[in-house]
Amino acid sequence: MSAPARPSPRIEVKPLDPRLTAWGLPRYQSAMAAAIDLHACLDAPLTLAPGERPALISAGFALYIGDPAVAALVLPRSGLGHRQGLVLGNLVGLIDPDYTGPIMVSAWNRNPPGGPAITLSPGERFAQMVFVPVLRPEFAVVDAFSAATERGDGGFGSTGRG
Numbered sequence: 001m002s003a004p005a006r007p008s009p010r011i012e013v014k015p016l017d018p019r020l021t022a023w024g025l026p027r028y029q030s031a032m033a034a035a036i037d038l039h040a041c042l043d044a045p046l047t048l049a050p051g052e053r054p055a056l057i058s059a060g061f062a063l064y065i066g067d068p069a070v071a072a073l074v075l076p077r078s079g080l081g082h083r084q085g086l087v088l089g090n091l092v093g094l095i096d097p098d099y100t101g102p103i104m105v106s107a108w109n110r111n112p113p114g115g116p117a118i119t120l121s122p123g124e125r126f127a128q129m130v131f132v133p134v135l136r137p138e139f140a141v142v143d144a145f146s147a148a149t150e151r152g153d154g155g156f157g158s159t160g161r162g
Contacts, residue, residue, distance in 0.1 A: 009065070048120070076128075
């Protein structure tokens with residue numbers, strides 16, 4: 001038995017780089033893909049040396065999410081991260097629902113000094129974006145919490161090893 005279909009949010013996409021029509025506007029690469037791939041909108045190949053400062057790379061489009069219950073996360077593509085060492089300069093990028101500027105990705109070569117450089121070509125799929133639900137709780141300022149927990153205020157490693 002399949003789960004009932006959930007309505008999909010409507011996200012407006014504004015192409016900023018005309019090359020995306022050839023490379024591919026944001027879309028899912030398979031029927032069950034969780035994320036859309038982002039193309040490196042570069043004018044020339046970009047080489048990232050190990051340990052250098054991250055480079056800011058345009059994805060070539062802007063979004064209007066417009067729903068406070070939805071945000072987008074920018075993540076590295078698994079293969080580039082695992083096989084080549086490409087990660088995001090801030091590890092995960094957050095796109096707020098009210099941000100309408102260009103999508104920019106901070107990319108960094110995590111390989112050790114003396115390790116391989118990473119070269120990105122114009123149009124290469126180098127990152128991915130997933131849309132996630134956002135909870136916006138109502139905060140209650142208290143002097144003491146309304147319930148005790150087994151863990152309490154125990155910090156790092158307080159639940160033991162294993």
